[in-house]
Amino acid sequence: MCKPLPLENNLLHDNPQQNHLDVTHIKSSCATCSLRELCLPVGLNNQEIQILGDVVSHKRKVRRGDYLHQSGLKFQSLFAIRSGFLKTCVLEEDGRQQVTGFHMTGELLGLDAISSEIHTCDAIALEDSEVCEIPFTKLEEISIIIPSLMRHFHKIMSREIVRDHSVMLLLGSMKAEERLASFLLNLSRRFSMRGYSESDFNLRMTREEIGSYLGLKLETVSRAFSKLQDENIITVDNKHIQINDINRLRIKMGNSSCIT
Amino acid sequence: MCKPLPLENNLLHDNPQQNHLDVTHIKSSCATCSLRELCLPVGLNNQEIQILGDVVSHKRKVRRGDYLHQSGLKFQSLFAIRSGFLKTCVLEEDGRQQVTGFHMTGELLGLDAISSEIHTCDAIALEDSEVCEIPFTKLEEISIIIPSLMRHFHKIMSREIVRDHSVMLLLGSMKAEERLASFLLNLSRRFSMRGYSESDFNLRMTREEIGSYLGLKLETVSRAFSKLQDENIITVDNKHIQINDINRLRIKMGNSSCIT
DNA sequence: TATTAACTTTGATTCAGATCAATCAGAGTA
DNA sequence: TACTCTGATTGATCTGAATCAAAGTTAATA
Numbered sequence: 287m288c289k290p291l292p293l294e295n296n297l298l299h300d301n302p303q304q305n306h307l308d309v310t311h312i313k314s315s316c317a318t319c320s321l322r323e324l325c326l327p328v329g330l331n332n333q334e335i336q337i338l339g340d341v342v343s344h345k346r347k348v349r350r351g352d353y354l355h356q357s358g359l360k361f362q363s364l365f366a367i368r369s370g371f372l373k374t375c376v377l378e379e380d381g382r383q384q385v386t387g388f389h390m391t392g393e394l395l396g397l398d399a400i401s402s403e404i405h406t407c408d409a410i411a412l413e414d415s416e417v418c419e420i421p422f423t424k425l426e427e428i429s430i431i432i433p434s435l436m437r438h439f440h441k442i443m444s445r446e447i448v449r450d451h452s453v454m455l456l457l458g459s460m461k462a463e464e465r466l467a468s469f470l471l472n473l474s475r476r477f478s479m480r481g482y483s484e485s486d487f488n489l490r491m492t493r494e495e496i497g498s499y500l501g502l503k504l505e506t507v508s509r510a511f512s513k514l515q516d517e518n519i520i521t522v523d524n525k526h527i528q529i530n531d532i533n534r535l536r537i538k539m540g541n542s543s544c545i546t
Numbered sequence: 547m548c549k550p551l552p553l554e555n556n557l558l559h560d561n562p563q564q565n566h567l568d569v570t571h572i573k574s575s576c577a578t579c580s581l582r583e584l585c586l587p588v589g590l591n592n593q594e595i596q597i598l599g600d601v602v603s604h605k606r607k608v609r610r611g612d613y614l615h616q617s618g619l620k621f622q623s624l625f626a627i628r629s630g631f632l633k634t635c636v637l638e639e640d641g642r643q644q645v646t647g648f649h650m651t652g653e654l655l656g657l658d659a660i661s662s663e664i665h666t667c668d669a670i671a672l673e674d675s676e677v678c679e680i681p682f683t684k685l686e687e688i689s690i691i692i693p694s695l696m697r698h699f700h701k702i703m704s705r706e707i708v709r710d711h712s713v714m715l716l717l718g719s720m721k722a723e724e725r726l727a728s729f730l731l732n733l734s735r736r737f738s739m740r741g742y743s744e745s746d747f748n749l750r751m752t753r754e755e756i757g758s759y760l761g762l763k764l765e766t767v768s769r770a771f772s773k774l775q776d777e778n779i780i781t782v783d784n785k786h787i788q789i790n791d792i793n794r795l796r797i798k799m800g801n802s803s804c805i806t
Numbered sequence: 807t808a809t810t811a812a813c814t815t816t817g818a819t820t821c822a823g824a825t826c827a828a829t830c831a832g833a834g835t836a
Numbered sequence: 837t838a839c840t841c842t843g844a845t846t847g848a849t850c851t852g853a854a855t856c857a858a859a860g861t862t863a864a865t866a
Contacts, residue, residue, distance in 0.1 A: 433686070447703070448661055
């Protein structure tokens with residue numbers, strides 16, 4: 287545990303090249319553990335790490351199926367995922383629901399709640415997970431003391447906006463199979479960044495949840511899986527996915543016939 | 547000109563109640579003009595206004611059809627819209643395009659570019675517009691001096707994330723007519739917040755651009771307009787829209803028969 | 807003002823994905 | 837071991853939106 291993984295949506299990376307600081311001097315308590323992920327490559331000195339450590343101290347476990355936070359509740363803290371896998375979803379009064387994201391180690395949850403100080407979506411663990419709670423007021427306070435942290439935080443928020451835009455592109459202009467290909471490639475890349483196989487992984491979510499995220503019905507998701515398997519691009523065994531030909535999968539995503 | 551409008555996605559409003567500061571002492575140069583929108587209700591003192599004023603000094607005009615910024619170019623500044631109307635859109639190598647938003651007075655553009663310091667989308671004026679350029683590095687610098695400004699900036703970024711999530715909900719789970727209803731209600735509210743009629747306005751964008759934003763083809767958009775007109779909910783005369791029954795329009799948006 | 811180009815509407819047809827339905831597989835649980 | 841429940845697959849059918857096509861309208865420009 288506590289290995290310094292390369293992560294994509296965390297407070298950790300400004301850019302990948304800055305990834306080599308020696309932090310072996312940090313005691314490996316669990317709080318500090320996530321701290322390493324949070325502050326590592328921002329280039330903090332010991333004193334700054336100490337300051338940040340006082341903020342990011344509270345750890346929390348979320349069992350599979352439980353809420354990390356719920357829409358409508360007061361916002362206090364951001365959550366940095368230490369381990370596990372969660373989904374976020376918004377839902378309307380009329381019961382309409384939309385999965386807005388799947389989140390894994392190193393990613394930061396709760397950004398949407400900053401504006402109104404009330405959570406606007408639910409975060410639910412898809413497997414037993416661990417998060418570090420980061421009281422937001424305190425984070426803002428120390429941002430003033432540690433400008434590089436502030437800068438990094440801004441980048442994380444911005445990255446979330448970019449991600450959302452690419453989901454909008456997907457939902458607005460891709461066909462079912464293209465959406466699934468895009469989804470698998472995204473997961474693949476994120477697993478790979480964390481040191482796991484990019485071509486062999488287990489899905490944590492159901493077909494229905496994938497469908498919600500991709501704007502498709504579960505049957506359509508299932509059919510798209512089968513289609514990709516028939517073409518020998520992937521191998522599907524329930525939740526276990528193997529990517530046999532990642533290039534062809536990329537082509538599946540890209541070559542829209544409808545270049546409207 | 548330079549009237550202090552109530553705006554939704556700007557540096558101005560923390561919440562609507564804070565809207566009554568006397569800023570008549572500020573000289574009404576055009577830069578300061580946008581400044582009033584930018585800093586007003588964050589509760590800054592004169593000295594702080596001065597500091598901010600030095601940052602938000604450069605004004606820029608964008609003629610209809612011109613780019614404010616283009617995907618791929620280096621990011622330097624955020625842009626606060628002083629007047630006019632713009633669209634932002636992302637496009638893939640394969641020509642796929644997606645309008646990610648329509649933006650009006652008081653809104654802030656360029657947030658997506660903070661993460662990579664390169665613009666990830668195009669911003670194009672749909673009518674002659676004026677923006678204030680805000681060098682981002684400087685904004686971050688003065689955020690350290692003026693914490694309430696930083697806090698406000700975080701809320702703006704967060705609000706953009708919330709907005710994107712609601713577009714994802716729209717694209718992922720609404721039918722054509724519901725999407726259009728939702729779109730019109732959103733415009734209506736935003737015009738209304740700026741002191742314009744909520745029930746009578748002119749669209750700045752084409753059916754095709756609406757379609758791109760809503761994940762529909764232009765013909766479908768046109769048909770949805772006609773349908774709403776046939777039901778006497780709205781009156782459509784090309785780009786001129788009148789909402790005759792805003793409640794029924796709300797129902798159109800909400801009562802999905804497909805509560806899956 | 808005439809001419810052209812861009813945009814909008816409407817109709818006919820097609821098709822991708824939703825819906826309905828049945829079966830199957832796997833994970834718990836009694 | 838059987839039983840139940842949830843989730844996945846596959847087939848048949850239906851439907852909303854895309855596509856194709858043809859006018860009609862508006863705005864831009866000479």
